[in-house]
Amino acid sequence: MTFRYFTAAISLAVAALAAPAQAEVVEASDSGFTTRAGVVVEADTQAIWLALISPGGWWNDAHTWSGDASNMTLEPQAGGCFCERIPASEEDGAIGLDGSVRHMSVVQSFPRKVLRMRGGLGPLQGEPADGVLTITLKPVDGTTRILWEYVVGGHMRYEVPVIAKAVDGVMNQQLAGLASQFGGPVGAGGDTEEAASDDEDTASEDEAAADDEEGSADEPATAQDPPARATSAEDVAEALDALAAELED
Template sequence: MKSVLFPAALLAALSSPAFAEVKAASDTGFNSVHISTVNATPEEIWERLLSPKDYWNKAHSWSGSSAGFYIDAQANGCFCELFQEADENGKLKTVGSVEHMRVIFVQPGRVLRMQGALGPLQSEAVIGTLTVAMERAKDNATTRVSFSYLVGGYMRYKVSEIAPAVDKVLGEQFKNMLSPFAPAGTEIPKVDSFKLDIETIEEAASNEASEGSTAKPDEDVSASESPRMEQN
């Protein structure tokens, strides 16, 4: 079986202005971040994201084919790959499967967060968390989208060697996912200008809800009344 994360060739430069790098690294983990802005709506990007068979490079699969890739976008859903073979009548049958990641947070058109150690990291004692987030621009014509993959734990690989390999292959899938959409602008996004935390998402949702309704004069509306997750 082929490894998901060891690239068959060096990654070509991204065709659109983008931020891409191993943002942080230590002896026990690293963070790979890819950000780009494209001419598409969050809904269009979301639909594309949930069809990994259409953009995941088969060279980075376990079965040698991306046809069996799928994402079940609900909590505890699976980003999985089916091993498929044709029988004597030419009909495909499933003969095995592998879990790449497990879905832990879903907010359609905003965030998909999955947890799993991709590729060769699967055999190591590490946890990997991939956050895919998208943010509509004020002009409503473009969307900023991000892959942020955070890995930590004990591994037999050297972080200095495995982190760049993971970053390259993850960047390739990011590029492939966005390939149907035209790049927007020429400015390279800054990581600190695009927040990926849940608090920001909930706050944005709350703001949208409040814009659609008007509180009565005698109502005491306080942000402290709404439960918030503490930032790590």
């Protein structure tokens, strides 16, 4: 899948999105950004966890290298792979051999509570930058709140406001795909900042302390204002066109 096709597919997928997920770029600097989204669904954490670790059932085909999300697998153990099989092709008489893609690696797995993975998704895979995706599940009054946070940092050949806006839209779309397995969101997840704070107790105290220490060490002296939220297909399409133009220059 070429980068131009990949970005066009993202634009089409976001254009079709109409789920009431609350998504936003919560911080951005010269060295990276954080995007966060939350939804509430009418299902228990067990059912959501089982769906979450079966991405072939909800990941969008447009955001795969093979063009078919059924090729996606996720092993919910530390060191496990969020991977994709690239089926063999024998076009033009070539000998067909299966290929594969590692989208992310699992670094933390607490069933029915937290799944944390590390890696650069989509166009970020070709950059030195790295990302950490943390997905938390929390029961709330007979429903479950899903919080989806992706933190990206490091060198990348994109302007941060441009890539942040595009990733924000795509993360929101993927979360909506997961929620659609349970009839779609019944709420936007409330204040994502507060939700993220509430869900910190699902990780160990040692890890939380380490994260705080790393965050303070990496914080730049001055930070840019967070880029505008990618709330429309036009916003995301504009950001993706800018990304493609940067790579072609």
